[in-house]
Amino acid sequence: MNSFLRDGKGMLLAYDQGFEHGPSADFNDQNIDPAYIMDIAQKGDFTGVVFHKGIAEKYYNGKVPLIVKLNGKTSLPKGEPVSTIVCSVEEAISLGAKGVGYTIYLGSANESVMLEEFGQVEEEAHEEGLPAIAWIYPRGEAVKNDTAPEIVAYAARAGLEMGADAVKIKYTGATDSFRWAVKAAGLSKVFMSGGPKAPTDETFLAQVKGAMDAGATGLAVGRNVWQHAEPLKMTASLRDIIFRGSNLENKSQG
């Protein structure tokens, strides 16, 4: 996982929303262009950028370490979620990936499909010397609240048990409860999932600070950066929190 860390911390720019949510849900005329995101990743000094294979093939410029998401689905189908492999580890590597990502909808009636595939992805990635990063999102009929502390901790732990080098999980809303999730992840690195654009910068930065204080390794962020009017300014604030452990109050004063 060291390829994606700086001083043991990481800040990943994620851009799979065009596939997972659809362009009209999340994009404007500017951020619909993957080149815009590649540019932010580079200028914002991100330690990694996350693309699906099609974006990687046509837009990746090699300036920031690449994670290719190996599975995907659209937001259109109803019912229990399932997301299956659309890109092999081998193809990801051929596109320049230094790591691979895979989403597991824990608790879905189709959970076993994704656990089995991730098991294979992890084995193949490790054989190739690449980290396997698990996006673990509890979802489906059986999951009432996907940010409940015990659910987030379960997601973190499932990642550790499955051999994920890092897990991307949602924030629980409080440092203390997120600390339990970080403990559950053990030696797997924890990346907080940025989620939808927060109402104010302060709200989001406080969440990131909370996660870092709880022991997270870093952040995987998308909309809160590239939907921001000043993405590089937001990124600078994030860097301060993640890599320099800045106190949020200082931040908002500074």
Next chain:
Amino acid sequence: MNSFLRDGKGMLLAYDQGFEHGPSADFNDQNIDPAYIMDIAQKGDFTGVVFHKGIAEKYYNGKVPLIVKLNGKTSLPKGEPVSTIVCSVEEAISLGAKGVGYTIYLGSANESVMLEEFGQVEEEAHEEGLPAIAWIYPRGEAVKNDTAPEIVAYAARAGLEMGADAVKIKYTGATDSFRWAVKAAGLSKVFMSGGPKAPTDETFLAQVKGAMDAGATGLAVGRNVWQHAEPLKMTASLRDIIFRGSNLENKSQG
């Protein structure tokens, strides 16, 4: 994708309707004969022709670049649509294909089956140096209106993210909304899907002009050409719009 472009634009003649819709739905005594279509493709200076493997094997004459459709279904079964591989990339190549096509019913409860297969098709085609073209049709219980701008844009984007070199999508009905879909497709080429025979030539030509004005690379057309009383005359009109950017009004006056 250059094999199927002339001056960066493309005009594909599609003829998979005998499988997808049935011969009695779309054919008459003339156009039921694949040789008739092969002839139009050649005389009409199409930049590509699209056949299923059986037609390709028995009727393809090598005069126009060939795209073989790799999956297919009939229109008979009810329920959530699924279309699976009936021809391998390898077999398509042995039939003379310079590109492969695959249909994804986005939003179907079986979406994951097709996303996974297309992912493999794309990888194998690219290894062989062939473009992979995605016919992306949102369909199924979850899709209320398959020409709604945000749905068409989603189709376009899913193609880009999946690594399609080109996407074939339906027209949204207006240049402005189709421009958003073209933007969503990014560096994937956009081909407007011809659809059923339009009530008048003008209606159809206006759609094509609208798509080209929105930035489309071209058109994949079937019924509006080979159901036409004068297919080569219609083709000439299409060529003017696609390759010479003719103004439609001039066209209908000329």
Next chain:
Amino acid sequence: MNSFLRDGKGMLLAYDQGFEHGPSADFNDQNIDPAYIMDIAQKGDFTGVVFHKGIAEKYYNGKVPLIVKLNGKTSLPKGEPVSTIVCSVEEAISLGAKGVGYTIYLGSANESVMLEEFGQVEEEAHEEGLPAIAWIYPRGEAVKNDTAPEIVAYAARAGLEMGADAVKIKYTGATDSFRWAVKAAGLSKVFMSGGPKAPTDETFLAQVKGAMDAGATGLAVGRNVWQHAEPLKMTASLRDIIFRGSNLENKSQG
């Protein structure tokens, strides 16, 4: 397909009913014995005989070209029909097959399973230099009338599009409507499916004549021959119609 044709016409003796319908539905003490059928095939000068692999292995004598049916099901299960591979192309060849057959229940909710398998069968058979023959029977909830002209034509066309060298389809009941099916099949050869024993010889012979007049290549017949009290006499009548284009009226007079 030439292995199974004489002067461009073909007459196949089919004997898969023990598996597909059960012995008690179709057999008597005589025709339950596959050796009896092998004998008729040889003495009746059939251009091909159709067996499942078990019959081929134990009873085939090499005197008539062999088609091995690669998939099968019993008539017992209810619900949407599905018939999957029970014999590989390779095994069929090892049993002496010069062609392979595969049944597709078009319109079944399981249609995609059979389309995909037939696609593989066709590819493998053609690599080995064998024709692939599709038994195409529209069936399932979505199919109201499996001899409706547009349904039979759809079956024929699906065979052509899938790369079948020949299709076995039901008779529509009239020459004119069957001619449309033959046109839909294009360069795929059309074999009329014999079906259950007709009430009189004349009825059956009239159907065969109708199919041949419509352009069929031949007939795949079972029960109307081997349930017949005088199978070789019936076969002689069929030969006259199929290979010599005899007029039926002459026949019944003669």
Next chain:
Amino acid sequence: MNSFLRDGKGMLLAYDQGFEHGPSADFNDQNIDPAYIMDIAQKGDFTGVVFHKGIAEKYYNGKVPLIVKLNGKTSLPKGEPVSTIVCSVEEAISLGAKGVGYTIYLGSANESVMLEEFGQVEEEAHEEGLPAIAWIYPRGEAVKNDTAPEIVAYAARAGLEMGADAVKIKYTGATDSFRWAVKAAGLSKVFMSGGPKAPTDETFLAQVKGAMDAGATGLAVGRNVWQHAEPLKMTASLRDIIFRGSNLENKSQG
């Protein structure tokens, strides 16, 4: 199949009930021990013994030809039966098998799963020079009476058509109706399935005599031998009927 025949007849000792029915359903303190059964097989001069792979691996002593059952299920799940491969042909051979067995629940909604697997088993076994024996049990919603003559004959015939060297089927209850099943099986050998312990020895021996008189090759018996107070005495009676064609009346007098 000759490995399991003596003078063209066979007597197999089956012992898969611990898996298929559970130990508490069929076993006592003595016959729960596979060594007890191995001993009966040897002392009783059986022409074959049938074990699942685990029993074969730990208890088979090489003194009687071995058939390994390749698929299995417990009696616990409700719904349409399905039994899938738990032992490969290759593994069976490594355990000393001279033949392989596979159960097909004909008529089950899952029938196609088992037909396809048996098709592969048969091919692989024959490549290795081993006979493939089909346990064919019509079962599921669609099967009202699994010993009805036409159903038993269907089972027999399906085995022949699928390439089984021998079929194990239930007794129909009468010689005449079982004779039809034997005819349906053609050159596939018919083994009567012993079934649950009969109320009296005479009842069971009469069934076996009936089956042999109908042309069966032999018997696959389990509970009627190893649940018997004197298994070797019962076995001696069976041997007389199967190999010496003893008249049952002589038997019960003698």
Next chain:
Amino acid sequence: MNSFLRDGKGMLLAYDQGFEHGPSADFNDQNIDPAYIMDIAQKGDFTGVVFHKGIAEKYYNGKVPLIVKLNGKTSLPKGEPVSTIVCSVEEAISLGAKGVGYTIYLGSANESVMLEEFGQVEEEAHEEGLPAIAWIYPRGEAVKNDTAPEIVAYAARAGLEMGADAVKIKYTGATDSFRWAVKAAGLSKVFMSGGPKAPTDETFLAQVKGAMDAGATGLAVGRNVWQHAEPLKMTASLRDIIFRGSNLENKSQG
């Protein structure tokens, strides 16, 4: 199985609950850390430790023989249980495993999925010289009481028949009924499953004593050790019972 036995007896420390039940269900700040469990395994002289691959990769120190659990699921999904492969035999070996474990939910509507996978696991493990250990838990709609003697015996027997070198089964509650399960397992070793933390030490130790008296080979224990305030003291008591056959009364007095 000898790698995991001492004087023919075994005591395994199981730690897959973080995956199977979730960290919040079973862990506290101490035992959430796999290093704590690895330490207990070593200091407590366990004959084996059971981890999922992720824990094995990051925490296994080589001091106690390792069993890697090859399949897994979370407790979140409702409906008939299914647990599929997440780690190959090959990967387990690369992590240092000397044995592999696999859970079968006997009686589940998905039973066949797990029986088939375990069949493959057993074959591959034995080829590599490793024992295959089956966790057999009857579960699902069809199973009313998973500790009923006949159900536990069925679990044991299924393991033997499937080729398991050892089975892990629940205690029936009494020595006599558990003895029947041990008999059913035959030459497969029986490990009692520890289950949830017992109300008192005496309760649990009495169960273990009961199982050992019934002929069990040993115990696979988790929560009753690592949720214990003094895990090494509890372990010492278990060792006395398992390896020295201590009488429980002596134990509680001593």
